[in-house]
Amino acid sequence: MAFVTIYSNRKMAKRRGTLDLIMHIESDGDLIAARKEFIKLKKGEFNSAKWGKEDEKDSEEANNIRTTLNVNELVAVSIKEGVIDEMVFRRWFNGAYIDDYQTMTGYLNEVRNYKNNPKIFCEFEALAKKWQDDKDWDGKPNWMTRKWKAICNIFAA
Numbered sequence: 001m002a003f004v005t006i007y008s009n010r011k012m013a014k015r016r017g018t019l020d021l022i023m024h025i026e027s028d029g030d031l032i033a034a035r036k037e038f039i040k041l042k043k044g045e046f047n048s049a050k051w052g053k054e055d056e057k058d059s060e061e062a063n064n065i066r067t068t069l070n071v072n073e074l075v076a077v078s079i080k081e082g083v084i085d086e087m088v089f090r091r092w093f094n095g096a097y098i099d100d101y102q103t104m105t106g107y108l109n110e111v112r113n114y115k116n117n118p119k120i121f122c123e124f125e126a127l128a129k130k131w132q133d134d135k136d137w138d139g140k141p142n143w144m145t146r147k148w149k150a151i152c153n154i155f156a157a
Contacts, residue, residue, distance in 0.1 A: 004155040011085075018084040022092055025071060034067035041065065042103050052110025065107060069121055072100055076123035087137075094131060101128030 025031055041051070041061055051062045075097075078084045090097075101124065112120050131137070 001155055004152055008152060008156055014082070014085045015088055018088040021075070021078070021084055022089065031067065031071060034064040037061070037064040038068040038100075042099075046103060047106060048104045049106030049110045052107035052114075054114040065104065068100065069104060069107075069124060072097060072128075073121050073124040076127040079127060080123060090131065090137065094137075098128055098132050101125060101132070 037060070041064070048065070050056065051059065051065055056062050075084070075089060075093075079086045079089065108121050108125065112118050
């Protein structure tokens with residue numbers, strides 16, 4: 001009984017933390033401004049590699065891209081470490097997250113090349129690829145998962 005309670009409390013804390021992060025991303029003025037400019041850059045004919053070059057690193061455009069991608073990297077690390085709930089976050093940002101990765105591959109490659117560091121934004125890239133390849137992510141849970149949740153709900157009641 002104690003394990004079920006601990007499990008349930010941990011899961012609720014992760015969800016609450018995820019919602020707090022989403023609310024922060026959606027309400028922080030600096031992040032909103034950077035995201036708006038980032039979205040403007042992505043519209044039309046956009047070559048993300050241009051903004052990843054070393055001579056552009058101090059430009060306003062590169063700063064907005066970096067700010068947005070840093071949030072995405074933080075989210076990926078948080079999900080990997082179990083700090084936030086992946087499914088809750090994914091339900092809110094799935095399409096935007098994948099689109100950010102797809103449009104920024106040129107930027108990522110340029111930054112990695114000039115800094116000679118292949119690990120830059122690697123967590124963001126890995127999570128975006130995982131989400132991109134997972135077409136059944138919002139499907140119904142399997143039989144075992146449904147039964148486990150039912151048992152947890154019985155003990156929680």
